[in-house]
Amino acid sequence: MRKKMVSILLAGMMAVSLAGCGGGGKAQEKTEEKTETKAEEKTESKAENTKSDEKTVITVWTQDRHDSEYVESKIEEFNTTNDKGIEIVLNVITDDYPNMMALAYSSGTAPDIAGVGGATSGFDLKTFVEAGIIDPLNDYIKDEEYEKVTEASKLQFEGINMINGNVYWIPTGMRSGTRIEYNKDLVEKAGYSEFPNTLDGVVELADKITKDGNGTYYGVGFTSSVPFNRWLEGTAETSGIFRYDYKTGTFNFDGYKPIIETAHKFFENGSVFPGSTSQGVDAMRAQFVEGVFGIWGNASQEAGVFTSQFPIDKFDWGVAEVPSLDGTRKGAQSIQPQKGYMMFSSSKNKDKAWEVIKYFSSEEFLKGYLEAGLYLPISSYMDGVIDKTKTGRLADFKLTDYESVYPAVPAISLEGDDYGTVIWRAIMGDVSADDAITDLNKRYNEALENDIKLGKLKRVVIQDFDPLHPGEGTIEYTE
Secondary structure (H helix, E strand, O other), rough: HHHHHHHHHHHHHHHHHHHHHHHOOOHHHHHHEEEEEEHHHHHHHHHHHHHHOEEEEEEEEOOOOOHHHHHHHHHHHHHOOOOOOOOEEEEOOOOHHHHHHHHHOOOOOOOEEEEOOOOOOOOOHHHHHHHHOOOOOOOHHOHHHHHHHOOOOOOEEEEEOOEEEEEEOOOEEEEOOEEEEHHHHHHOOOOOOOOOOOOHHHHHHHHHHHHHOOOOOEEEEEOOOHHHHHHHHHHHHOOOOOOOOOOOOEEEOOHHHHHHHHHHHHHOOOOOOOOOHHHHHHHHHHHOOEEEEEEEEOOHOOOOOOHOOOOOOOOEEEEEEEEOOOOOOOOEEEEEEOOOOEEOOOOHHHHHHHHHHHOOOOOHHHHHHHHHOOOEEHHHHEEEEEEEEHHHHHHHOOOOOOOOOOOOOOOOOOOOOOOOHHHHHHHHHOOOOHHHHHHHHHHHHHHHHHHHHOOOOOOEEEOOOOOOOOOOOOOEEOO
16 A cells, blocks of 8 residues: 555656656656666665674765765764764755655665755645654654754644644754845946945846847846746745735736736847746856846855855855835745654664754764854744854854745645746746746636645645744635
8 A cells, every 4th residue: 555655656756747847758767767776776785884883874865966065074974973973974866856765665665864944845844644654753852952952842844744633854054045146346336335235226237238238148047947937936035925815725927927027128138148948057156257147036045055066256245135016025935844853664763863863963063064054044043053154154144034934835746837937938938928827827726626626735724824923823724
């Protein structure tokens, strides 16, 4: 029965994943096969070595690459110094992460624990819980030292890391909402002493930068990777626009029309760096660093990227809050709790797996991690412990009073392109705003009602929902 359920889960998740990324084809299949084989070989090798030194191997999967140097160094330190008889084996799974976890569970090769965050692409907590893949950590997180450092009792978000009172992972870091990173030299040359706080103002600035560049540099750069969600969705959220109406428990995309029509002017004016919409994120970061466009948008990970991965040394760069439609804040900008670890139900060494989770969540581990600027601190305890002079430009991404974690939106079985893809097509002018909105309202709500009818999910309703404080309302689950 369990294998049947996981097979259904895997098929559904693969369909969603392929729809979201346009399909992976044979190249993706080869990548997944290579990744899985490499993970198995590494685990088997470590397991053989374990027999001689009588240590228990705890396997850990993660999708993160940006912090691998620090994490691997701390794992090596733990493996050589711990007195718990534990050896940690880390595998970085970069492709199709949720599907790989489901596949490993169904085949009996799952890790003991796996890293997860609120923004882990394709991961749906409810699906994993209902399939019995992961165990709740309620009893473990009562540990006094763990609670002191993580403040676990305060960091429980329905549908994100908790379902019906059962907690499956605790975040140890936070990614900010999106910000605007901009070339100060180009902005000042265009006659601006401050970055605009309205979307129309940013459109005008991008136009002026482009005209100043006269074909040598442009106003704004985008990317082929979730271009709408990267920063324009933050503009919508802070303008009080959100895809799900929590009060009625339905999807509603009507409010996106002015966002679409205003952002379309970037393309009408020729302010977008040519070819940027077909380039990946790193390719566009590299172009921004070279000064070929003036405006870029992304969250707090850019602090580290533009310090070490693609260091900016040709100009001064600034960080501004995303603009809203009219310069005021009518809604919270979505932020995501990050860097937690969930325990697989198939683990044969759960108490020792917990010791590894506890180590990754310890003050010793997190102090260096957060001071390296890899994430913002999420607990007030760690925020007070770290030396913020060491975090560099991460200070420019500190959380604002209007950023908040939204309750999880129902994970529907959607057919066709997702909202970010459709809205971006409308911004580029490939489809009208009205047609895009009509299509999204129809498909999303049909999928919602069908999933409710089939018993796959329940409607999320918050009668007292406040868009500026989305996490403070009373959540109800209805048929």
